Amino acid sequence: MYEFLQYQVRDAMTADPIAISPKVxxxxxxxxxxxxxxxxxxxxxxxxxxxxxxxxxDLLKAFSxxxxxxxxxxxxxxxxxxxNIMTHDPVSVEPHLPLSRLLQKLVEMRTKSLPVVENHxxxxxxxxxxxxxxxxxxxxxxxxxxxxxPQP
Amino acid sequence: MTTLLxxxxxxxxxxxxxxxxxCPARLTAILNVLKTSPxxxxxxxxxxxxxxxxxxxxxxxxxxxxxxxxxxRHGHYAIDGDTIVSPQSSEAARRAAGAVCAAVEAILxxxxxxxxxAIRPPGHHAEPHQAMGFCLFGNAAIGAAHARTAGGLxxxxxxxxxxxxxxxxxxxxxxxxGYLYISTHQAHIYPGTGRRDExxxxxxxxxxxxxxxxxxxxxxxxxxxxxxxxREFQPQLILISAGFDAHYLDPLAELNxxxxxxxxLTRQILAVAQDCCEGRVVSILEGGYNLPALAASVxxxxxxxxxxxxxxxxxxxxSILERQKAKRNT
Numbered sequence: 001m002y003e004f005l006q007y008q009v010r011d012a013m014t015a016d017p018i019a020i021s022p023k024v025x026x027x028x029x030x031x032x033x034x035x036x037x038x039x040x041x042x043x044x045x046x047x048x049x050x051x052x053x054x055x056x057x058d059l060l061k062a063f064s065x066x067x068x069x070x071x072x073x074x075x076x077x078x079x080x081x082x083x084n085i086m087t088h089d090p091v092s093v094e095p096h097l098p099l100s101r102l103l104q105k106l107v108e109m110r111t112k113s114l115p116v117v118e119n120h121x122x123x124x125x126x127x128x129x130x131x132x133x134x135x136x137x138x139x140x141x142x143x144x145x146x147x148x149x150p151q152p
Numbered sequence: 153m154t155t156l157l158x159x160x161x162x163x164x165x166x167x168x169x170x171x172x173x174x175c176p177a178r179l180t181a182i183l184n185v186l187k188t189s190p191x192x193x194x195x196x197x198x199x200x201x202x203x204x205x206x207x208x209x210x211x212x213x214x215x216x217x218x219x220x221x222x223x224x225r226h227g228h229y230a231i232d233g234d235t236i237v238s239p240q241s242s243e244a245a246r247r248a249a250g251a252v253c254a255a256v257e258a259i260l261x262x263x264x265x266x267x268x269x270a271i272r273p274p275g276h277h278a279e280p281h282q283a284m285g286f287c288l289f290g291n292a293a294i295g296a297a298h299a300r301t302a303g304g305l306x307x308x309x310x311x312x313x314x315x316x317x318x319x320x321x322x323x324x325x326x327x328x329x330g331y332l333y334i335s336t337h338q339a340h341i342y343p344g345t346g347r348r349d350e351x352x353x354x355x356x357x358x359x360x361x362x363x364x365x366x367x368x369x370x371x372x373x374x375x376x377x378x379x380x381x382x383r384e385f386q387p388q389l390i391l392i393s394a395g396f397d398a399h400y401l402d403p404l405a406e407l408n409x410x411x412x413x414x415x416x417l418t419r420q421i422l423a424v425a426q427d428c429c430e431g432r433v434v435s436i437l438e439g440g441y442n443l444p445a446l447a448a449s450v451x452x453x454x455x456x457x458x459x460x461x462x463x464x465x466x467x468x469x470x471s472i473l474e475r476q477k478a479k480r481n482t
Contacts, residue, residue, distance in 0.1 A: 002170075002171035002172050002173060003171050005173050005403040005404065005441065006171070006403075096401070097401075098401065098402070098403035098442065099403075100403040100404070101403065101406055104363070104406055108363070
């Protein structure tokens with residue numbers, strides 16, 4: 001487990017993740033969620049700077065009851081663009097953050113993944129599964145025998 | 153008068169096993185930065201080994217003997233899951249506590265205003281009867297007791313800014329109002345002690361901070377809690393349990409201090425020391441597990457300790473020049 005304390009976010013994240021532009025329609029976003037096992041997708045500008053995050057929850061939220069319509073209209077909503085429903089300026093982490101601190105953050109925020117940003121540019125995504133994998137990797141590395149007998 | 157630096161190569165030989173965060177490389181990183189030119193004025197001194205008399209002011213002799221009996225001839229021995237010792241741990245532990253006693257003596261003798269003890273194993277989790285949390289002997293408490301007993305002081309304060317609560321120091325000193333123990337630490341993490349309502353004989357000031365507290369929170373609690381308690385106590389000597397694991401890059405906790413915060417806090421402590429006890433401060437290394445962050449934080453801390461002398465020298469030179477000028481004019 002000591003090994004885990006040495007890890008940084010960059011050691012466990014998915015680098016260069018799939019990201020979309022803010023103009024992508026929700027219909028396409030849903031197709032992306034269908035074809036990949038994503039819970040959310042980062043939204044970036046032309047330079048790769050992080051603008052927002054769009055999760056399955058945000059999609060659901062677009063269909064929740066509000067003051068605009070008595071019943072949500074599926075086609076109308078799916079024609080909206082990502083920028084309309086994404087979370088702007090989402091919480092992000094830097095690649096040099098200790099992985100132990102990232103773990104705490106995920107637990108405290110009850111979030112499934114966080115974007116990794118360096119100089120405003122999206123460089124990765126770090127998810128619960130990545131941290132679990134890193135914990136497993138750390139646990140099998142060079143553990144000290146728990147109680148060696150003292151030499152008399 | 154410069155700042156004294158107490159350390160010893162034996163402290164690098166206390167081996168906690170592969171990958172352990174409390175590793176010799178911590179001290180190597182610190183000593184490497186303190187060997188660079190900005191720290192040329194430091195006066196390096198070898199840490200002596202603490203005597204049984206010094207150790208037993210805090211720990212029963214049976215405990216001291218038990219710890220030394222557990223040191224293996226080769227390999228490692230785990231006192232608990234995290235507190236691991238190796239053949240050289242006896243000497244390292246004696247020199248860690250001995251460094252603090254020697255530094256206290258030197259400061260009380262007026263050989264320097266302040267000192268930094270770059271030592272390991274750390275000490276603030278070691279309770280009188282229990283080694284734990286990487287710690288074998290309560291280095292800071294032993295130094296404080298030495299100042300009281302051998303140095304004849306009545307009031308000694310310890311400020312502990314390690315991210316973990318110093319349960320060992322508190323347990324050792326909480327019944328004696330001649331000591332004041334003030335600790336800032338992250339709430340709800342190891343070792344689980346350090347609540348505000350733990351007040352000892354009215355001589356314990358615990359300041360738990362919630363996760364992600366940083367610069368502004370540190371300044372707030374300094375003004376609100378630490379400085380008033382220190383000034384009311386009027387210490388004759390201030391010890392610092394200087395752990396640097398509240399740094400924002402440290403992997404073992406979630407406070408967000410930075411190097412400038414450590415420099416700022418050090419200057420605040422020194423200012424109180426100037427007012428109360430002629431600037432007498434002995435600082436002792438505790439935790440800090442991100443090596444670059446640790447080295448940079450210690451550098452900021454020690455630089456602040458050294459600056460006091462430069463400021464004092466400048467004002468001394470200024471007063472001499474003014475006197476000469478006044479003489480010429482008469």
